[in-house]
Amino acid sequence: MDLLIVFSVVIISIISIYFYIKWKFSFWERRGIPSLPVAFPYGNFKGVGKTKHIKDVLHEIYATFKDKAPIAGAYLAFSSNFAVVLDLDLIKNILIKDFNNFHDRRHFYNERDDFMSANLLTMQGQEWRELRQVLTPTFTSAKMKFMFSTISEISERLIKKLDEDLDQNPIVDIKDYLARFTTDIIGTCAFGIECNSLKDANCEFRVYSKRAFLQPRHSRFFIYLCAEFPEIARALHVKLFRDDITEFFTRLIKGTITYREKNDIHRNDFIDLLLRLKTNNPNKEDGKLTVKQIIAQSLLFFLAGFETSSSTSGFALYELAFNPDIQEKARTEINRIFKAHNNQITYEGLMEMQYLDQIINETLRKYSIVPRLVRYTQENYPLPNSNFVIEKGTKVYIPTYSIHNDPDIYPNPDIFDPSRFDPEEVNKRHPMAFLGFGTGPRNCIGARFGQMQTRMGLATLIRNFEIKPCSKTPKPLRYHPNMELVSSANDIYLELRRIL
Numbered sequence: 001m002d003l004l005i006v007f008s009v010v011i012i013s014i015i016s017i018y019f020y021i022k023w024k025f026s027f028w029e030r031r032g033i034p035s036l037p038v039a040f041p042y043g044n045f046k047g048v049g050k051t052k053h054i055k056d057v058l059h060e061i062y063a064t065f066k067d068k069a070p071i072a073g074a075y076l077a078f079s080s081n082f083a084v085v086l087d088l089d090l091i092k093n094i095l096i097k098d099f100n101n102f103h104d105r106r107h108f109y110n111e112r113d114d115f116m117s118a119n120l121l122t123m124q125g126q127e128w129r130e131l132r133q134v135l136t137p138t139f140t141s142a143k144m145k146f147m148f149s150t151i152s153e154i155s156e157r158l159i160k161k162l163d164e165d166l167d168q169n170p171i172v173d174i175k176d177y178l179a180r181f182t183t184d185i186i187g188t189c190a191f192g193i194e195c196n197s198l199k200d201a202n203c204e205f206r207v208y209s210k211r212a213f214l215q216p217r218h219s220r221f222f223i224y225l226c227a228e229f230p231e232i233a234r235a236l237h238v239k240l241f242r243d244d245i246t247e248f249f250t251r252l253i254k255g256t257i258t259y260r261e262k263n264d265i266h267r268n269d270f271i272d273l274l275l276r277l278k279t280n281n282p283n284k285e286d287g288k289l290t291v292k293q294i295i296a297q298s299l300l301f302f303l304a305g306f307e308t309s310s311s312t313s314g315f316a317l318y319e320l321a322f323n324p325d326i327q328e329k330a331r332t333e334i335n336r337i338f339k340a341h342n343n344q345i346t347y348e349g350l351m352e353m354q355y356l357d358q359i360i361n362e363t364l365r366k367y368s369i370v371p372r373l374v375r376y377t378q379e380n381y382p383l384p385n386s387n388f389v390i391e392k393g394t395k396v397y398i399p400t401y402s403i404h405n406d407p408d409i410y411p412n413p414d415i416f417d418p419s420r421f422d423p424e425e426v427n428k429r430h431p432m433a434f435l436g437f438g439t440g441p442r443n444c445i446g447a448r449f450g451q452m453q454t455r456m457g458l459a460t461l462i463r464n465f466e467i468k469p470c471s472k473t474p475k476p477l478r479y480h481p482n483m484e485l486v487s488s489a490n491d492i493y494l495e496l497r498r499i500l
């Protein structure tokens with residue numbers, strides 16, 4: 001008898017949960033907002049992480065409902081919903097004009113148990129505002145110029161390393177060289193250490209930084225559950241970062257801080273700038289950062305700046321290999337500016353390289369390394385000129401990959417054409433048609449640094465080497481389906497020939 005009761009309770013619970021989820025999956029329909037059919041219990045996310053990237057789901061929604069409604073609805077697995085914004089004017093309002101209603105992303109963080117997770121990317125509300133205000137002066141043009149010499153030195157090392165290796169074989173996996181180049185630049189600037197992964201691909205720093213990317217503590221699904229139920233996750237002491245990662249980077253940065261303070265050493269890097277904001281008071285002080293906050297932001301700068309910049313350069317070189325005319329035009333510009341600056345690549349010279357900047361923007365358009373922007377609605381938000389409302393507590397996704405690959409905005413979007421970013425062409429488009437670095441008060445704080453190091457890497461390589469595809473070059477490229485960013489799942493083999 002008891003067994004029968006237990007069995008009945010289990011069956012009733014399963015049926016109730018099934019119908020509850022089914023009911024939740026009708027959320028958008030009940031509000032008259034269009035959505036694609038769902039697969040139980042995956043929502044619109046069936047196959048994401050295995051056979052599909054999240055950009056593919058957003059693209060299908062965008063292609064189906066664009067011009068039919070300002071927003072479409074969609075569902076994550078087990079019923080949670082989000083809105084996809086399809087209208088560029090509305091995107092502008094969300095990211096800029098009505099930012100006060102959309103200042104958070106609602107990513108999970110847990111400062112008490114995992115101080116590394118409380119960083120500028122994840123933090124919310126007033127805490128985020130204060131941190132952003134404190135960190136903004138770290139990224140001015142003057143501060144970028146300050147770090148230029150470090151970047152320039154590491155570019156010399158890249159050329160030296162390639163010269164050594166190309167003697168053996170002119171075909172190289174350029175993705176690997178760029179990952180090591182970027183690791184060394186951001187590692188040096190964010191942590192103040194002398195890392196040289198270009199020389200030693202297996203150095204401890206590279207091993208841990210790779211691990212931070214490729215071996216997360218939890219699955220994406222679990223992280224998404226934590227973001228949906230942050231209070232429960234915090235009560236359960238959930239951490240985002242693996243303990244070995246936290247220990248390694250804490251030891252590293254604390255070591256740098258102690259060494260610099262003891263010997264009164266100042267260098268041209270982020271850690272120097274962050275140390276100027278340091279307080280020894282463990283409680284927060286206006287305009288100051290605790291040691292833990294400094295460590296968390298340094299690691300974030302590394303994580304946010306490494307893969308984005310390295311993938312941008314990799315995709316750009318891949319395109320230049322297949323487009324020799326564009327490559328030659330870029331080389332002509334680089335050589336002209338090089339000559340005008342006493343045969344050196346200077347900060348000012350790098351800033352003058354407009355065509356190279358167009359190549360970077362076209363790469364960020366075609367590949368959209370960050371394929372969506374995320375915001376969270378604080379209050380009910382009635383949409384202008386319609387009966388729709390984005391309800392308080394709704395996550396809003398801005399499908400940047402789809403906008404960047406919309407043939408009505410960028411004709412023949414698969415063609416790589418930097419002239420799309422000629423100033424007069426840019427002026428013809430909607431200001432939200434390009435969102436490679438996001439926009440508004442919560443845009444990419446590191447955009448200047450990202451642009452500087454990407455330009456430096458590309459200018460150095462294009463000036464010194466002719467870049468060609470070879471029999472090992474993958475075509476087309478495949479993407480990692482389970483990464484948040486758009487990144488190549490293939491090694492990118494190219495042939496490099498010295499031209500100087």
Ligand code: HEM
Pocket residue numbers: 120121122132300301302304305306308309312364369370373374435436437438439440441442443444445446447449450451454
């Ligand atoms: C080519 C390189 C890069 C690209 C394409 C890129 C792109 C982006 C994008 C699209 C966002 C979201 C913006 C939004 O939601 O409106 C973002 C945020 C952010 N990026 Fe970058 N990024 C790059 C390099 C960097 C670098 C080098 C750093 C640090 C040194 C950095 C630090 C950050 C941080 C901290 C945020 C969060 C800002 C906040 O929430 O206040 N990024 N980035």
